[in-house]
Amino acid sequence: MAIRNLFLSYPELCLAISCFFLVFFYYKTTKKSQLPTNWPVVGMLPAIIANIGHLHEWVTEALKEAGCTFKFHGPWFLNMDFLVTCDPANVNHIFNVNFSNYPKGDEFIEIFDILGDGIFNADYDSWKIQRKRAHGAMSSNNFRGFVAKCSEDKVANALFPLMHKMAKEGCPVDLQDVFLRLTFDLTSKLVFGVDPGCLSEGFPTIPFARAMDDAMEALFFRHIVPPPWWKLMRWLNIGKERKLHDAWGVIDDFVAQNIEKKKEGKIYGEDLLTSYMEEDSKETNDKFLRDTTVNLMLAGRDTTGVALTWLFWLLANNPEVKSKILDELRENSNEKTHDISKMVYLHAALCECLRLYPSVPFEHKGAVKTEDLPSGKAKSHEKILFSTYSMGRMEGVWGEDCSEFKPERWISEKGRLRHEPSYKFLSFNCGPRTCLGKDIAFTQMKIVAAAMISKFDVELVKGHVVEPKHSIILHMKDGLLVRVKERGELMENGKL
Template sequence: MASFTNLFTSYPELSSTIISCFFFLLFYYKTTKKSKLPTNWPIIGMLPSVGLNANRLHEWGNEVLKESGCTFKFKGPWLLNMDYVVTCDPANINHVFNVNFSNYPKGDEFVEIFDILGDGIFSADDESWKSQRKRAHYAMSSSNFQRFVTKCSEDKVENALLPLMCKIAKGGCVVDLQDVFLRLTFDLTCNLVFGVDPGALSEGFPTVPFARAMDDAMEALFFRHIVPSFWWKLMRWLNIGKERKLCDAWGVIDDFVAQNIVKKKEVIIYGCDMLTCYMEEEDPKATDNKFLRDTTVNLMLAGRDTTGVALTWFFWLLTKNPRVKSKILDELGELLDEKTYDTSKLVYLHAALCESLRLCPPVPFERKCAVKSEDLPSGKIKSKEKILFLTYAIARMERIWGEDCLEFKPERWISERGKLRYEPAYKFLSFNCGPRTCLGKHIALTQMKIVAISKFDVEVVEGHVVEPKRSIILHMKNGLMVRVKERREFM
């Protein structure tokens, strides 16, 4: 071994030649190989394919699953525990999320990667998860909270979003609609969770440290998914790179949450927000600072970016499909009322939102880990083997959604009688599936409908490139640059 090492150090020309040949072979392989399936190289496994497709991971994953028949085994480098069963097969999804739910907990590795979430509901398993879900369900399903959601959303749209969009329209400015919607949903989520409005959606688009900290945290969490665990752990130990940004973000997030908990306890001005709901419980644990911190951070992560991103993709799809936008306007016109709108009657709008969420799911992938070995519908999975569900790819499979799967077609969600058509969650994973189905589904759809019926229209700037960003949330990489137009009609 020593002589082999000496050969490389003594003859740098030889080592550089070998390295150059290696990368040439990779380039040749990339440009000549017809199959989309990655090659399993000795020692390094299929990791080079990830690097070569780093700028288009979602589309590449879709291509691999399409060629492999919806399920594929990814082999990582030796000894680095990066092997995955990658799938978008509804049968596998139903089995893991429903049929044998107990065999696929979040697991220790998930908790380690998402350590910033603490012991909150997203990372919790078993009794802890059941207890937290019961609490969250009780709080979110109350009639007071449901009314609070609608009122907050309507007030924010009427008093902040619409005046801002009108001013932008009159000025003829170009604005990043994704930034606008993320600021909107950040303010709304803070109000629903803490009972405070940080004013991110204000003229001049002020920087809100808490919002910036959440962005930095999500970048670091995604980075942890695509590199060997020892690498990000080393970076964390050295306090460098994305791990340093995560550490700084963690401090900002904790400070913001702590300040709001203290205010709520000292001033005792209770409302209908989630923090108040938890603090009014008789259980002493409900007023424990760590429990309240972990709970509110989890709720913020769930509600902020997912809804903002979903709105961004929805409005972009409408600019590409004027027929759909026209039908939504027709439906709104039929329900015109001088005082209020009953959004539950907007069947076509609801269908259009579902179709947008199908094509552009805010969370583009889910991960699980098997406790025991067993047979999945697509084949065997070993104990402690990880399984990755590519939510983004599900909508793009003809065998799942038909030959028109790539079309933005709200009609697929409407029955012949004009009612909403039910589609099983294992085909439509945007709100998760099974016992862990998203408790905030109704909240998200309510907020999206209220924004969707607002009196403004957008036009995407010519030449603007729209593509997904590498993130745990399906952000647009370049934002969505638009010009805003006022409308007398709704939408």
């Protein structure tokens, strides 16, 4: 009776909803091509809904079929049209050749509003000033030494005791959770000079870490629904937008507390917040410090933790690669530490991991002026979406073995690291916006990976499904369940 009354009262609305679901089910049951159909009114939105469970894989197949670039048309009048590409020639043109025509833009800033006026959202002069200051803070020898020391101390005093305990108990552990807690503590130490103790026994819940997770889920949601939808949800303060609003408050409180402690002299060290506060600059106010530190936390915590997670999953599935890393570790170690600067194969394995599973699986920009690209056309004010996840799976870019995990592709005949242009390997961005923390990230990842691989063996829990999570960072949806064993014990049993 209620449905009948609704139909009689709002026949146009019911007809539109019925047509949408008819199109959706037709698409779901009959579509063979991976390229989305541009339907009247709803555009290509049914394709996203039909493939939401495996979005990255579907985009990859669509790009393969389209030749690395296709135009996505959203529902009419909802400003959801954009160019999707993983063509290195397009990346080089947009990120390098004509960089000035492709700023982050107002739409990017609106989606990532939680980042404020920080370096990720900044364009033009503001970006140049912030990048110069960030480069000065991160490139000093003191800070580089601080990174290495913090990483080594955290591994020795927190990660090792935890792993020894897990190995002794023999119970499954979510390695993604472990690595994200580790990198959260490390990044907080590097940015604020504070270790929250997220990796402590019992795995305490840290509100700031949980808030960042909620924020990233909401930001991903903003990418896949029409802008008016999430803006209405933001106005009504419901759903993902309410979680983002609550997370925003927690993040601001955490940052404000640490800034205040710095001002009172309760925290002091080689961290980035101290470095920024010591600079004599009129721009260094509380809002600048808040936006800068939030940007740095987002850049450093999840990207490194997620990369380590995918690396250990790949190593568990490719034991021959793990054996080669062990050989390299034995050749470049003394009684107390590993010389990570000489570990070419480990570095290559990390690059190969990031090629297949980039921590940031997509990025987008907007064109100021219309122009032809090497493939496709960028219209004025149109969004351009780059799939770094798909680029690593293109035969035309990486060869017929692109889906294989082969660190050897990064090593030259002379045994040195092979350089690949950043527009082909986009994990650390490209051109003038290349990630300033690239070397820091590799230092952290190599210290953690070398220590873990040398001391422990990681076995996947049978039946545990690994798939990407819906987030702006390539988390594993249900974590990485493993069992940890002492490597010394395995050697005694003749398993190595």
